[in-house]
């Protein structure tokens with residue numbers, strides 16, 4: 218494991234030093250400290266020596282467009298040898314400008330492992346915390362969310378989401394009160410299957426929501442039809458689960474070369490090809506790929522730097538290339 222950076226280094230310190238970016242293949246044609254704004258869509262995206270950020274429509278707060286999922290990857294319990302690479306995954310994530318982490322009480326020991334590792338690294342305040350409620354009943358929901366906050370070791374959580382739309386109306390009432398009290402900043406709902414989009418779409422009319430979390434990747438593009446346009450129209454932030462198609466996309470390109478023209482949007486790996494595609498959609502706020510591999514984390518985070526494929530013609534070409 219690399220020992221070149223103190224484990225307690227903050228994201229801002231690391232970025233100021235440009236640590237790890239060049240090693241990850243991040244290339245700034247105008248120099249590391251020369252800011253540049255390349256987003257064709259103006260406000261939503263800022264790309265430069267710092268990671269791409271996007272604004273949350275309901276508040277204007279900007280968050281890095283690449284976050285991190287924890288389903289399966291962080292569910293390792295007390296196993297110290299399995300925790301070791303995850304500590305490095307989390308350290309690299311923050312070092313390379315990431316902050317939004319997504320957990321759930323549904324993910325076994327992931328909340329506890331994430332909370333422990335963030336505390337060990339001393340990066341708790343560098344993270345932007347999202348978790349979920351996944352149970353039925355108001356008191357059960359409150360008890361579960363309080364337990365999550367204990368496991369994550371956070372007195373407050375930035376984003377609380379109703380996982381898979383379980384007992385949504387009940388939990389939204391609680392979350393509205395919690396937001397008033399300042400225990401959370403944002404309210405969201407999640408689903409991860411395109412067949413559930415009609416239900417997601419109905420909830421998107423609910424004024425209490427700040428965020429939706431849905432599946433969108435080059436393997437699952439259904440959200441482009443109605444969900445993403447509606448999110449933009451309604452001013453909802455969009456967090457993407459399964460942005461790598463649950464890993465299936467890598468199988469689809471096994472043995473295939475990245476096209477030369479991917480370099481035109483600063484893309485140097487298949488992972489960056491997949492992630493830059495989803496980040497190139499202007500309605501997307503944040504994608505949360507999951508990995509337990511530090512090398513993959515570096516690769517994935519590099520997708521948050523440089524140009525994005527925002528031009529519809531380039532995006533069509535990417536899909537055609539993948540399908541070809």
Ligand SMILES: NC(=O)c1ccc[n+]([C@@H]2O[C@H](COP(=O)([O-])OP(=O)(O)OC[C@H]3O[C@@H](n4cnc5c(N)ncnc54)[C@H](OP(=O)(O)O)[C@@H]3O)[C@@H](O)[C@H]2O)c1
Pocket residue numbers: 285286287288289290319320380381407408409430457458459460461462463464465467488505506507508509510512513514516517
């Ligand atoms: N309903 C919901 O609320 C819901 C549902 C699903 C997911 N989610 C959230 O969304 C997050 C992401 O979704 P996901 O974990 O299902 O799928 P994903 O992020 O699309 O894919 C994860 C898979 O991709 C592999 N991978 C990641 N980076 C890679 C790279 N650079 N090269 C090769 N392989 C790579 C990982 O394996 P390695 O570990 O080997 O890298 C893992 O098997 C979850 O962790 C969770 O937080 C929410």
